[in-house]
Amino acid sequence: MNVLEATGDAAIRGLGYIGGLTIQFWSGLCASPRVLPIIGKHGRWRAAVRQMAVIGVDALPMVGIMSVCAGFILAMQTGAELRRFGALQYVMDVIAVGFTRELGPLLTAFVVGGRSGSAFSAEIGTMVVTSEIDALRTMALDPIEFVLAPKYLATMITVPCLTIMSNAFGILAGAGFMYISTKITPAMYLRYIFNSMELRDVVTGMLKSLVFAAIIVNVGCLEGFRTRGGPDAVGRSATSAVVWSTFLVILADVFFTAIFYLLHQV
Amino acid sequence: MADPMISIDSLTVQYGDHRVLDGVSLDVQPGEVMALLGGSGSGKTTMLRHIIGLERPTSGTVRIRGVDINRCSPKELKDIRCTMGVAFQECALFNSMSIEENVSLPLRELTTLADPVIEIMTYMKLVAVGLGQAAKQMPQELSGGMKKRAAVARATALDPEILVFDEPSAGLDPIVAAGLDEVILALKRAFHMTILVVTHELASAFRVADRLAMLYKGSLIAVDSKDAFQKSTHLRIRQFLDRVPDPIAESTAVRDRFLELAGMAGGRK
Numbered sequence: 001m002n003v004l005e006a007t008g009d010a011a012i013r014g015l016g017y018i019g020g021l022t023i024q025f026w027s028g029l030c031a032s033p034r035v036l037p038i039i040g041k042h043g044r045w046r047a048a049v050r051q052m053a054v055i056g057v058d059a060l061p062m063v064g065i066m067s068v069c070a071g072f073i074l075a076m077q078t079g080a081e082l083r084r085f086g087a088l089q090y091v092m093d094v095i096a097v098g099f100t101r102e103l104g105p106l107l108t109a110f111v112v113g114g115r116s117g118s119a120f121s122a123e124i125g126t127m128v129v130t131s132e133i134d135a136l137r138t139m140a141l142d143p144i145e146f147v148l149a150p151k152y153l154a155t156m157i158t159v160p161c162l163t164i165m166s167n168a169f170g171i172l173a174g175a176g177f178m179y180i181s182t183k184i185t186p187a188m189y190l191r192y193i194f195n196s197m198e199l200r201d202v203v204t205g206m207l208k209s210l211v212f213a214a215i216i217v218n219v220g221c222l223e224g225f226r227t228r229g230g231p232d233a234v235g236r237s238a239t240s241a242v243v244w245s246t247f248l249v250i251l252a253d254v255f256f257t258a259i260f261y262l263l264h265q266v
Numbered sequence: 267m268a269d270p271m272i273s274i275d276s277l278t279v280q281y282g283d284h285r286v287l288d289g290v291s292l293d294v295q296p297g298e299v300m301a302l303l304g305g306s307g308s309g310k311t312t313m314l315r316h317i318i319g320l321e322r323p324t325s326g327t328v329r330i331r332g333v334d335i336n337r338c339s340p341k342e343l344k345d346i347r348c349t350m351g352v353a354f355q356e357c358a359l360f361n362s363m364s365i366e367e368n369v370s371l372p373l374r375e376l377t378t379l380a381d382p383v384i385e386i387m388t389y390m391k392l393v394a395v396g397l398g399q400a401a402k403q404m405p406q407e408l409s410g411g412m413k414k415r416a417a418v419a420r421a422t423a424l425d426p427e428i429l430v431f432d433e434p435s436a437g438l439d440p441i442v443a444a445g446l447d448e449v450i451l452a453l454k455r456a457f458h459m460t461i462l463v464v465t466h467e468l469a470s471a472f473r474v475a476d477r478l479a480m481l482y483k484g485s486l487i488a489v490d491s492k493d494a495f496q497k498s499t500h501l502r503i504r505q506f507l508d509r510v511p512d513p514i515a516e517s518t519a520v521r522d523r524f525l526e527l528a529g530m531a532g533g534r535k
Contacts, residue, residue: 042374127360135358138318139372140347146375 020226021218024148028218031142031149047150055116055151056158060165063111067166070103071095071173079181088182092189093196095174100201101208101260104167106253109212112159113245117220120151121241124224125234133225148221159213160206167205204260211256212249219245269332271296271428271460272317277326279312279484286312288484289326296427299454299461301471304481305506310464311355313481314432317462318352319343330428348376351421355433357413359405365392365416366401372423391419395449411442418449428460429453435467447473468507472496480506 035044078094124147127133136143171193178184184192223241227233270293279287287309294300304310315321316328319335327334330346338346359368370388373379379387392398395415405413414434421429431450435443447470453459454474465471471478472492479489482502488495498504505512 130361131354131356131358132360134315134320135352135354135360137320138347138350138352139375140344141372141375 017222020222024144024222024225025214025218027144028148028152028221031145032153034145035149035153041145044145044150048153051150051154052158054119055112055154056162059111059115059158059162062115063108063162063166064169066107066111067099067104067169068173070107071099071170072177074098074103074170075174075177079177089192091178092174092192095171096193096197097201099167099170100197100205102205102253102257103170104163105205105209105212106249107170108159108162108166108209109216109249110246112155112162112213113216113220113249114242116155117216117241117245118238120217120220121223121227122234122238124148124221125227125237128225128227129230129234143225148217151221152217155213155217156210159216160209163205163209167202200264204256208253208256211252215248215252216245219248268296270294270329271298271331272462273327273329273332274313274317275327275329277313277316277328278324279309279316279321280324286484287316287323290481290484290486292479292486292489294460294462296460297454297458299450299463299474299476301475301478302462302464302481303466303468303471303478303506305466308481309484310466310481311432314430314462314464318350318430319347348424349426350428350430351424351426352430353414353417353421353432353434355436357405357417359413359416359420361405364402364404365397365408365419368405368416369420369423372420376424388423391423392416394422394452395419396445409442411438411445414438414442414446415449418446418453422453422457425457426459428462431461431463431465433465433467434463435465435470440469443467443470444473446470450474 034040035048037045074095075091079088079091082088082090124133127147133143133147136146171190174193175186175189178189179186220241223237223244227237272292272294274290274292277287277290278285290309290313292300302310302313312321316323317330319328322336328336330350333342333346335343335346359365360371363371366388369391370384373384373387377384389398389401392401395418397412397415397419400408400412400416405416408416418431418434429450434446434450438446450461450463451474454461461474463471463474475492477489477491478495480487480495480503488498488500488503490498495503496507498507504510
């Protein structure tokens with residue numbers, strides 16, 4: 001295969017992948033109302049709540065620890081530089097803006113992508129290789145509605161919630177640093193944080209977290225549905241889900257940050 | 267003769283250059299048990315996947331109760347699938363659900379029956395396959411034979427008109443396999459179901475089937491009654507019935523490969 005053929009082949013496969021993601025995203029969106037309580041189908045909401053517990057509650061300790069660590073690191077690194085200029089108080093601005101706009105959504109996406117994205121892929125991949133997905137189809141049940149939609153809804157709800165928790169943990173870690181280094185009380189720190197934080201920062205962070213959630217659940221499920229072969233293929237799908245979701249999350253982050261930056265300039 | 271329940275006409279399936287099924291035609295009559303025989307790689311499972319509408323053929327038609335399942339509307343396909351039960355070779359039970367939940371799933375999803383009625387019906391289906399005591403167990407806690415029977419119970423949950431089995435006896439000891447054959451016969455007697463059994467287990471096929479069809483390299487080489495099948499003089503059928511192995515070492519492909527390895531390429535093209 002020459003370079004031109006290899007490039008063409010990669011481009012076709014890439015487009016096929018994006019096409020698959022788009023179709024699945026739309027199908028998942030259409031099937032989501034059937035998971036909602038009261039108006040949805042019997043038992044679907046319960047399945048979504050179970051997923052929320054796994055995706056959200058079980059991930060909270062990991063998100064919390066990572067956010068506290070990242071908050072400390074950010075505070076110490078910026079503090080070390082800003083102290084030289086006598087501008088240590090700006091550490092609080094950096095933490096407030098850095099976490100709400102960027103670090104909170106990104107750290108949460110990495111944790112959920114690593115934990116749940118790979119789990120979605122492994123679960124659905126196993127269902128494919130053991131003919132469970134075929135069984136659903138022969139029972140006239142839609143795998144998108146039955147398997148994907150509860151995960152879809154659960155991820156779209158829990159990832160923004162986890163992002164809020166991540167923001168809170170990161171900001172509180174900054175409070176710890178500021179108290180140790182400058183004896184600023186937590187109450188004063190929080191007052192300063194709320195003053196320096198704008199609603200726009202929180203909204204853009206939440207929008208990003210929604211997009212990241214959509215990427216994680218779609219990539220995880222698509223990798224699962226595309227699994228072909230035996231148990232080794234399930235492992236490959238899980239790895240692929242983490243790699244692709246991390247890559248696409250970073251790509252989406254660059255894209256949205258650029259858009260928000262340009263909008264802010266206007 | 268009544269209209270066939272399953273009608274396959276000139277079914278051709280090709281993946282790239284490889285033709286898996288080559289113009290296969292077969293009718294299965296209402297209430298009939300048809301066993302689809304064939305060696306490994308003969309195209310049995312591919313044919314089954316097309317009959318149950320999991321894949322689209324390259325050409326040809328598959329009609330269930332007169333409806334072409336590849337050209338019908340999604341609503342029609344759903345209606346057809348509600349009248350079909352499929353027991354997969356791997357059982358395909360949902361591991362996150364108990365046996366009872368697996369069997370009740372189609373009833374909960376596709377009917378408007380009240381919960382107590384669903385519970386009674388589920389228990390009836392499980393008792394019919396001898397799994398009344400295993401209702402609360404998870405699939406991973408069951409033996410191979412019990413899993414197969416649970417898959418049959420789930421396939422019959424909606425009292426389908428057509429029941430399809432993919433290798434029901436595969437991996438089972440003769441006693442358990444015989445038990446499963448009895449379950450199939452009991453279902454036929456009790457509910458007058460049209461049953462298609464895809465298998466390569468001769469004893470099982472001759473026990474349960476009214477007619478047998480044999481696939482060889484993607485083509486149907488015989489569709490006949492049990493007696494006619496047993497008396498057949500067709501070379502391949504005799505080889506299959508008499509368990510005569512293929513002369514692998516003498517095949518052209520093997521000989522050519524040996525010549526190639528020995529540096530004498532250009533044996534036969």
